[in-house]
Amino acid sequence: MNYEVTDCIDAGTEYCPCHLAEVGECILCSQLSGKTFCDCINWKGVCIYQEYVWNGEKAKAQRKNYFCKVLKKEIIENKVVIFTLLTTHKIAQDLMHPGSYIFMRSPKTTQFYDAPISIMDVNTEENWIKVAIEIKGIKTKTINNLEENENMLIRAPFWNGIFGLKNIYSAEDGVSLIVARGIGQAPMIPVLKKLYSNGNRLIVILDKANYREAFINEYLINYDCRVIECNTLEKGELSGELKEIISRCIEEEKINLLHCDGPDILNFKLVEFVEGRVKTASCNNARMCCGEGVCGSCSARFKGHVVKRLCKIQTEPKKLFEGRRLI
Numbered sequence: 001m002n003y004e005v006t007d008c009i010d011a012g013t014e015y016c017p018c019h020l021a022e023v024g025e026c027i028l029c030s031q032l033s034g035k036t037f038c039d040c041i042n043w044k045g046v047c048i049y050q051e052y053v054w055n056g057e058k059a060k061a062q063r064k065n066y067f068c069k070v071l072k073k074e075i076i077e078n079k080v081v082i083f084t085l086l087t088t089h090k091i092a093q094d095l096m097h098p099g100s101y102i103f104m105r106s107p108k109t110t111q112f113y114d115a116p117i118s119i120m121d122v123n124t125e126e127n128w129i130k131v132a133i134e135i136k137g138i139k140t141k142t143i144n145n146l147e148e149n150e151n152m153l154i155r156a157p158f159w160n161g162i163f164g165l166k167n168i169y170s171a172e173d174g175v176s177l178i179v180a181r182g183i184g185q186a187p188m189i190p191v192l193k194k195l196y197s198n199g200n201r202l203i204v205i206l207d208k209a210n211y212r213e214a215f216i217n218e219y220l221i222n223y224d225c226r227v228i229e230c231n232t233l234e235k236g237e238l239s240g241e242l243k244e245i246i247s248r249c250i251e252e253e254k255i256n257l258l259h260c261d262g263p264d265i266l267n268f269k270l271v272e273f274v275e276g277r278v279k280t281a282s283c284n285n286a287r288m289c290c291g292e293g294v295c296g297s298c299s300a301r302f303k304g305h306v307v308k309r310l311c312k313i314q315t316e317p318k319k320l321f322e323g324r325r326l327i
């Protein structure tokens with residue numbers, strides 16, 4: 001069977017129904033997407049239409065901004081800054097799951113500076129979150145100007161940082177393979193935690209890309225990962241070494257999941273290479289601006305004039321690249 005199971009990451013949460021329902025663009029509910037009959041495409045145990053009517057035919061309140069004190073700031077190789085931020089207990093709890101991310105900026109700047117950043121680690125006892133940011137452009141350089149004990153402004157929680165989430169949750173008591181390249185090391189940590197807590201043995205293929213050293217070594221030790229260092233890409237193609245390792249892991253270790261935290265070219269080539277031999281998950285590299293399905297910056301176009309808002313839609317990595325139009 002090759003049909004697509006589409007889901008909305010916010011369906012059934014406190015943020016559903018959202019603005020999309022108000023304009024007849026709900027991803028799941030037929031009533032709220034221009035039809036006059038009930039034909040939910042993925043029932044989540046909550047009737048979105050009923051929630052909408054009960055809420056006075058309005059969207060629920062959307063995510064708020066919070067001030068978070070910078071508890072710690074670490075600079076790695078002059079390229080990456082790791083912030084530990086003090087948050088509320090509720091926000092820390094909401095950001096525990098793989099794929100969680102926040103928008104962050106300096107309080108001295110306007111909303112245009114909001115940068116989507118993946119959560120690297122969360123502590124719900126001490127209520128802090130940790131994020132790693134590659135210092136590259138205007139937004140990240142401005143964030144890097146903040147020092148310890150100053151306040152960071154965050155908008156949270158958001159959850160669609162990974163495609164194929166259900167494959168991560170269903171991988172249990174087996175061997176899982178994770179590929180991470182460059183800054184992809186950071187969003188990999190919540191995935192490692194989840195897979196480890198589900199009783200899986202972890203193999204990590206680590207491509208340091210342009211970093212001298214990995215900045216997540218303590219996590220690799222804590223989650224008892226077998227680490228294989230490898231150059232993943234060669235001239236835009238998967239390296240021979242990577243292909244060999246993956247094939248060996250599929251045949252000998254019978255891996256239950258291949259998760260990749262890397263650029264889209266790596267995610268795409270990996271999905272193509274394993275061709276349905278193993279379940280896959282990958283990070284979401286879409287350019288996010290609002291995270292609420294409104295601005296359209298994350299939209300991708302597919303065959304048949306289909307437009308998907310990648311900040312909202314939860315699907316398998318395979319379906320993300322199939323039939324995608326690049327013009």
Ligand code: FES
Pocket residue numbers: 287288289290291292293294295296297298299309310311312
């Ligand atoms: S980030 Fe604005 S619509 Fe997706």
